[in-house]
Amino acid sequence: MPPPPGGTVDFDVLLLGGGLSLLYAPLLAARGLRVAVVEQHRAGQAHREWNASWAELQALVQDGLLDQAALEGLLLARYQHGVCRWHGGGEQQVRGVLDCAVDAAALLQLARQRAEAQGVTFFDACRCLAVGANDSGVRVLCRRDAGELCLRARLVLDGRGAQSPYGQTDLICPTVGGVMEGLRFDPRVGDILATTQHVEDGRQYIWEGFPGRAGQIAIYLFYYAPRRSVGPGALQALYERFFATLSQFKSGRGELVRPTFGLIPGWSRLCRGPAAPHQRIVLVGDAAARHSPLTFCGFGATLRSLQPVSQGIAAFVASDRLGGRPVLPASLVDDRPLHTATGALARVMAQPPPNDPAALNTLLNVAFGTLEEMGNEAFAALLQDRMALGQFTEFLQQTSKRFPQVYPLVWRSLGSAALLRWSAAVGTSWLRHRVRWRAA
Numbered sequence: 001m002p003p004p005p006g007g008t009v010d011f012d013v014l015l016l017g018g019g020l021s022l023l024y025a026p027l028l029a030a031r032g033l034r035v036a037v038v039e040q041h042r043a044g045q046a047h048r049e050w051n052a053s054w055a056e057l058q059a060l061v062q063d064g065l066l067d068q069a070a071l072e073g074l075l076l077a078r079y080q081h082g083v084c085r086w087h088g089g090g091e092q093q094v095r096g097v098l099d100c101a102v103d104a105a106a107l108l109q110l111a112r113q114r115a116e117a118q119g120v121t122f123f124d125a126c127r128c129l130a131v132g133a134n135d136s137g138v139r140v141l142c143r144r145d146a147g148e149l150c151l152r153a154r155l156v157l158d159g160r161g162a163q164s165p166y167g168q169t170d171l172i173c174p175t176v177g178g179v180m181e182g183l184r185f186d187p188r189v190g191d192i193l194a195t196t197q198h199v200e201d202g203r204q205y206i207w208e209g210f211p212g213r214a215g216q217i218a219i220y221l222f223y224y225a226p227r228r229s230v231g232p233g234a235l236q237a238l239y240e241r242f243f244a245t246l247s248q249f250k251s252g253r254g255e256l257v258r259p260t261f262g263l264i265p266g267w268s269r270l271c272r273g274p275a276a277p278h279q280r281i282v283l284v285g286d287a288a289a290r291h292s293p294l295t296f297c298g299f300g301a302t303l304r305s306l307q308p309v310s311q312g313i314a315a316f317v318a319s320d321r322l323g324g325r326p327v328l329p330a331s332l333v334d335d336r337p338l339h340t341a342t343g344a345l346a347r348v349m350a351q352p353p354p355n356d357p358a359a360l361n362t363l364l365n366v367a368f369g370t371l372e373e374m375g376n377e378a379f380a381a382l383l384q385d386r387m388a389l390g391q392f393t394e395f396l397q398q399t400s401k402r403f404p405q406v407y408p409l410v411w412r413s414l415g416s417a418a419l420l421r422w423s424a425a426v427g428t429s430w431l432r433h434r435v436r437w438r439a440a
Contacts (some may be wrong), residue, residue: 018043
């Protein structure tokens, strides 16, 4: 039940989930907000490394979470370049994309230490049971130590990822892998996207490989799929494929040092996206699905959101404390205009055309070859969600000239109705972006 009108609140902000979203806690506390973190295990733990560019990582310094020396100390590796390669095609190189491997566990431990020093309250081993919100605030019911705990706050940040009841999307990305040793790889190169087979059973399996500590590399195998098509046992089946086909990606006698697996929500932008029932419940991270529908770079999306989210929430709380009627800006957890365009490509990868297993790899090889010819800045801009819609249109035009079969391929995958929605969404996004640009 939502809280009754009036009364006191326990906290200004309740953060549900203590993974990547924990980065918000010390930033909000530094702005004078009373913050608490509810985590079903222990907040501040990580089970994988994260990758981003050096420029993207500067957000941690600019927002005051780290200084340059501390940031340097978190780097496990830096690469000369990254590669994308497609089965039956070529290899494309790009610089400055996902080229810094970050010690995620150390980063989250540091974020927790900073948060505790600023008075943030942690409810570890505490499972959220229900959330109710109205114009008076938010009430969260939790279970801890076999007892129930009821907390009241002005606002909730929901960073529970796929476990959030509000983070429902049309796509899902089953992912398995982890940190491995005993494999042969070039520590100077990151494998951003790679395929070693054509479509099988309606799925295009994709590899990633990011070197970390000496002798270690984080390897992941994943695929895009409609959410409704992924059922129980999907991750176990994917792990079986991971070990059965790993030798096609990297050679050597690999040993899994630290496993990582999960379901990452994805949103094609061809349907309604994740939405909370009240503005006092704010979705962040994977629960919001505002990361790229093509690359699923959640770490980069979170880094971009740190400043606008913390500023917007601080302003909301300040107004709420004075008894006003605060309104959170719609752009608080903003979606990039480019995502409206790349969402259709994600849907194509989730629903590859039947009866032509090689078609998707051929398209990807041509498309990424086009990006490489457009230059490193354009290549990096697409992978980092920075490409303007005008440049993206140029990219589509050049790709279609080199591969005219793209039109029937996309039509077979999406259907006419989805294509019309995509065209309308891209046009609307472009106009909205132009209006904001003129206003600025």
